[in-house]
Amino acid sequence: METNIQEVGNQVKESQGLIQQINREIGKVIVGQQYLVERLLIGLLADGHVLLEGVPGLAKTMSVRTLAEVTNVKFQRIQFTPDLLPADLIGTLVYNPKDGNFTTKRGPIFANIILADEINRAPSKVQSALLEAMQEHQITIGETTFSLPDPFLVLATQNPIEQEGTYPLPEAQVDRFMMKLIITYPNKKEEKEILERMTTGEKIRVDTVLNSELILNLRKTVSRVYIDEKVKDYILDIVFATRYPEQYKLESLKPLIAYGASPRASIMLTTAAKAHAFLKGRAYATPEDVKQIGLDVLRHRVLVTYEAEAEEISSEKILGQIFDHIEVP
Numbered sequence: 614m615e616t617n618i619q620e621v622g623n624q625v626k627e628s629q630g631l632i633q634q635i636n637r638e639i640g641k642v643i644v645g646q647q648y649l650v651e652r653l654l655i656g657l658l659a660d661g662h663v664l665l666e667g668v669p670g671l672a673k674t675m676s677v678r679t680l681a682e683v684t685n686v687k688f689q690r691i692q693f694t695p696d697l698l699p700a701d702l703i704g705t706l707v708y709n710p711k712d713g714n715f716t717t718k719r720g721p722i723f724a725n726i727i728l729a730d731e732i733n734r735a736p737s738k739v740q741s742a743l744l745e746a747m748q749e750h751q752i753t754i755g756e757t758t759f760s761l762p763d764p765f766l767v768l769a770t771q772n773p774i775e776q777e778g779t780y781p782l783p784e785a786q787v788d789r790f791m792m793k794l795i796i797t798y799p800n801k802k803e804e805k806e807i808l809e810r811m812t813t814g815e816k817i818r819v820d821t822v823l824n825s826e827l828i829l830n831l832r833k834t835v836s837r838v839y840i841d842e843k844v845k846d847y848i849l850d851i852v853f854a855t856r857y858p859e860q861y862k863l864e865s866l867k868p869l870i871a872y873g874a875s876p877r878a879s880i881m882l883t884t885a886a887k888a889h890a891f892l893k894g895r896a897y898a899t900p901e902d903v904k905q906i907g908l909d910v911l912r913h914r915v916l917v918t919y920e921a922e923a924e925e926i927s928s929e930k931i932l933g934q935i936f937d938h939i940e941v942p
Contacts, residue, residue, distance in 0.1 A: 621837045622896035628831060629894050631822065635683055638819040642679045643672055644810065645803035651892060652794050652909060653680050653768065657828065658835045659888040661791025661881060662747055662767040664732075664913070671796045673770045677728045680768075684823040686725035687762065693735035695780075699742035703752045717754055722746055725762050725825065729769035736780055743767070747789045764828050784916070791881045792906075793913040831891075838887040839897040843942035845883065847900050851907065852879045854935045855915050863938055866931055869921040874914040882910045900941045908932055 632654070639650050649665070653676060656663040665673045674690070681688035691702065704720035721727075722743075729743065746752050750761045769790070771782075787793070799807065810817065850861070856873030858866035886902040893902075908929060915928040 617837075618839050618896055621834065621839065624834045625838070625891055625894060625896045628834060628891070631827070631831075632892060634822050638683045638822055639676075639679050641819050642810075642817050643676050644806045645799050646672060646676065646796075649673075649676055649794060649796055650680075651889075652792055653677070654892060655885055655888040655906065656768070656791055657684075657764070657766060658831055658891060659791065659881075659884045660764065660766070660832055661884065662769070662789060664787070664790040664793045665768065665770045665796055666773055666793065667770075667796030669772060671798065673796055674728065674730060677726070677768045677770075679819060681726045681728075682819050683821060684726065684828065685821040686764070686823075686825050686828070687723075688726045688728070689721040689724035690728040690730060691721050692730050693732050693739070695734055695736060697735045697739050699738050702739055703742050703746070704754050706755045715755070717757065717759075719754075719759070722752060723759075723761065725764055725766065727765075727767045729767055731772060732769040733771040733780060733782055737783070740780070740783060740786055744783075744786050744789065747786070762825075764825060764832075787913050788875060788877060790913065791885060792909040794909055795912075835884075835888050835891045838890050838895075840883060840887060841897070841942075844886070844898055844900055844903065847939070847942050848879055848882050848886070848903055850939050851903070851911075851935060852876075852882070854939060855911065855932070858935070861935075861938065863935065866934060869918055869924075869926055869931055870915060871918045872916040874911055878911055878914045882907060885910050904936060904941075907936060 635654065636650065643650060653663060655661070657680070667673055678688070678690070700720065702720050703722050704718050706715040707718050708715055742752070746761060747767050750763070750765050751758050752761065852874045854861040854863060855870060858864065858870065882903060885906045886898040889902040889906045890896075890898040911932055912928050915931060917926065917928055917931065921931070
């Protein structure tokens with residue numbers, strides 16, 4: 614076991630120069646937003662889709678586009694609108710009157726990184742088409758199933774304001790996202806730097822650092838990051854406390870939680886903790902990694918009751934109490 618950890622440790626150490634280079638290139642365009650950039654990298658390394666929520670103008674789209682530019686893979690931005698059809702996303706069969714045959718026209722979903730801009734503006738049929746792609750990494754056109762390229766990552770944005778003309782994401786689809794990030798305003802110093810960079814009229818260029826092969830190799834290293842049994846039990850205690858709070862002496866939370874986190878939450882939290890440890894240059898995950906990434910992985914998986922909504926108690930507040938209460942190994 615020690616030899617294995619040492620071997621993974623050497624791989625992690627060798628990868629840190631690459632990670633620093635990625636951060637440096639993204640930092641040419643994105644000011645501040647370390648939280649956002651780190652979580653996007655965790656999604657990329659842990660093979661997990663990411664949902665970004667924030668008011669317009671917080672560089673959500675720009676961050677995803679810059680990540681795609683740093684990564685030499687196929688990138689597609691899809692603007693979700695109320696009149697979007699599934700065929701606009703996945704493709705369709707086109708009839709050729711000359712020979713009477715149908716040919717397949719592939720849609721923009723056939724890319725490595727998909728930016729689903731304002732995802733909550735598309736109707737449920739489009740959401741269902743995207744659901745298969747996110748979960749199975751495949752789509753079906755007519756009677757034929759097509760595999761999507763590897764790596765395949767959906768980075769979606771949604772606007773928490775201006776809800777007229779939006780379609781709330783189905784819970785089944787929200788659960789497919791590894792993380793839901795809440796993006797906030799930059800501070801005054803950062804915004805001044807943004808002003809200076811973005812008002813020169815010059816396009817900021819970034820160098821390509823990653824390709825598909827490198828991403829898949831990094832993912833293999835992340836999957837080998839060691840996680841102790843005590844840390845696994847800690848993750849399970851947190852997830853189970855969202856389902857059965859009374860078993861963890863959190864009786865006050867029981868009437869506030871409608872549904873707790875699913876087993877997918879345990880898997881995602883473990884994988885994200887490994888990726889977080891990797892980004893910090895470690896070959897082993899700690900409870901601190903779990904705490905750092907936990908809220909982003911769980912906030913959209915814990916559904917609150919009407920009573921909690923009436924008292925303005927969010928899932929974040931509930932999770933905060935759980936993290937404070939569960940004993941750290």
